[in-house]
Amino acid sequence: MQKKTFDTSTLMNITARPQVVFTEGKGSYIWDGTGRRYLDFVQGWAVNCLGHAPVQLAAALARQAETLITPSPAYFNAPSIELAARLSDLSCFDEVFFTNSGSEAIEGAIKLARKFGARHRDGAYEIITFDGAFHGRTLAAMSASGKKAFEPLFEPKVPGFPKAQLNDLASVEALITNNTVAVMLEPVQGEAGVWSATDEFMRDLRALTTEHGLLLIADEIQTGIARTGRMFAYEHAGIEPDVMALGKGIGGGVPLGALLATTSASCFEHGDQGGTYNGNPLMCAAGNAIVEAVANTDFLADVNRNGALLTEELKKLEL
Numbered sequence: 001m002q003k004k005t006f007d008t009s010t011l012m013n014i015t016a017r018p019q020v021v022f023t024e025g026k027g028s029y030i031w032d033g034t035g036r037r038y039l040d041f042v043q044g045w046a047v048n049c050l051g052h053a054p055v056q057l058a059a060a061l062a063r064q065a066e067t068l069i070t071p072s073p074a075y076f077n078a079p080s081i082e083l084a085a086r087l088s089d090l091s092c093f094d095e096v097f098f099t100n101s102g103s104e105a106i107e108g109a110i111k112l113a114r115k116f117g118a119r120h121r122d123g124a125y126e127i128i129t130f131d132g133a134f135h136g137r138t139l140a141a142m143s144a145s146g147k148k149a150f151e152p153l154f155e156p157k158v159p160g161f162p163k164a165q166l167n168d169l170a171s172v173e174a175l176i177t178n179n180t181v182a183v184m185l186e187p188v189q190g191e192a193g194v195w196s197a198t199d200e201f202m203r204d205l206r207a208l209t210t211e212h213g214l215l216l217i218a219d220e221i222q223t224g225i226a227r228t229g230r231m232f233a234y235e236h237a238g239i240e241p242d243v244m245a246l247g248k249g250i251g252g253g254v255p256l257g258a259l260l261a262t263t264s265a266s267c268f269e270h271g272d273q274g275g276t277y278n279g280n281p282l283m284c285a286a287g288n289a290i291v292e293a294v295a296n297t298d299f300l301a302d303v304n305r306n307g308a309l310l311t312e313e314l315k316k317l318e319l
Contacts, residue, residue, distance in 0.1 A: 004033035025052025046190070046222055049249035049294060056289040057252045064285035071281075073274060079284035086291050090231050092240040093260035097268075098279035098287075100255045102221035102247020103136030108259035108273060109184065109217050109245050110140050115267050116215060117181035124181040126160045127217070128172055132192030133163075133185065135219055144184065147191060167201045169208060182215035182243075183208075187233035190222045202237035209242075215265055217243040221257070225249035226294040229304040252290040256283045 006021045024031040028051055030040040043051070050057065064079065071077055084096040099105045110127060117124035129135070131146040142150045143158040160179075164171040172183060183205060189195040197205075209216045218241040223233035227249060234241055242265040247257035277283070293299060 006033065027051040027053075044253055045248070046227070047248045047251070048253045049225055049227070049290065050252050052253075054252060054293075056293055057254070057286055060285045060289035061254070061282065064282050067281075069280065069282045070277065073276070073278050073280075077279070077281040077284070079281040079288055080279040083284045083287045083291065086288065086295070087246075087258060087260060090291070090295055091244070091260060092262065093244060094263040095261050095266045097259040097273060098284060099247075099257035099259060100275065100277055100283075101136075102245060102257045103138045103141045104275070105221065105245035105247055105257040105259045106135045106141045106144065106219060107138050109219075109243050110144065111273065112243060112259065112261060112265065112268060113182040113184075113215050113217065115272060116265060119267050121181055121213065122178070124179050126162060126177070126179045126181060128164055128175050128180060128183045129161050130166045130185055130189070131163045132166060132189050132195060133219075134189070134191035135184070135186075136221075166195060167198055169201065169204045172205065172208065176212055176214070180212070180214060182217050184217035184219060186219045186221075187223050187236075188228065199237040202234065202239055206237075206239040206241070215242040217241060217245070219245050221245055221247035225290070226300055226303055229300060229307060231295060231300070249294075250287055250290060251283060252286060254283055254286045256287050258287075 004021070004023065008021070020032045022030050023033050025040065028039060030038050030052060032038070040052070068077065080098060083098070087096050088094060097108055099108060113127055114125045127144065129144045129146060133144070133146040135141040135144045139154060140158045142154065144161045146163050162175045164175055166185070166189060185197060185205070187197050187202065206216055218232070218234050220232055220234070224244070224246045225231065225248070227233070228236065230236060232244070234244070240262075242262050244260045245257070246260065250256050250258060
């Protein structure tokens with residue numbers, strides 16, 4: 001195979017990357033320009049839930065690209081209607097707004113909560129989040145995050161995100177004031193080192209937010225779409241959040257995210273939310289292919305079996 005060379009100097013230097021350029025992927029493997037094959041544990045930062053270049057995704061994109069790529073969000077389109085219905089049927093949520101990324105879904109969740117506070121809680125706007133949390137890289141999402149490396153960046157941050165401690169209900173209660181409108185958490189904190197909220201904590205948090213009339217927002221960008229053996233991680237605790245953000249796996253490798261809400265939490269008015277590419281049929285066709293594949297009971301059973309096997313084998317490596 002002839003070696004391909006690339007000049008990367010015109011790409012903005014925003015992270016340290018190895019001097020290798022990937023040109024092809026299939027399943028669990030990825031190839032660079034020299035033809036060298038790698039076993040890919042990264043999978044696009046938890047994006048490629050069916051691996052590289054899955055046939056379902058490629059076929060869905062090809063079919064839709066020949067039909068309708070985007071009519072603008074000023075009009076309905078069939079793939080977005082189908083995907084919204086799928087997600088609603090699989091979850092506890094009634095309404096869906098599609099985004100281009102998980103960060104944008106989080107921005108939508110923050111805006112929705114603040115709109116809810118303006119309408120129902122005398123202008124309350126604070127959202128309690130957690131130390132160690134990672135909610136994205138837009139300014140409000142970084143402000144909501146509890147990642148220490150973000151603290152000195154891009155000051156001043158967006159105010160209104162007091163931080164509690166994961167699995168410590170008392171630390172949440174201590175932060176609730178008349179300005180509080182919601183609590184937002186990842187069921188599993190990924191960036192912090194894969195720390196899970198316990199089922200008991202999730203249930204207690206749901207009871208606490210219900211008692212105080214607060215929204216419970218689940219950031220399932222990393223945990224959603226079958227990453228934990230259920231379609232959504234909140235299901236393990238047997239609770240129902242009011243709002244949920246999705247991203248990463250929902251597109252299987254293409255830019256797609258979603259903001260989901262119950263009818264009682266959904267309060268956007270015309271003009272409050274939008275986006276040029278939001279809900280475009282090309283990306284939603286991809287989402288339909290992915291969700292159809294992973295919602296299959298056999299697929300979920302495989303996730304659980306493989307997860308149990310991996311856990312068992314990794315424990316053997318513990319010192």
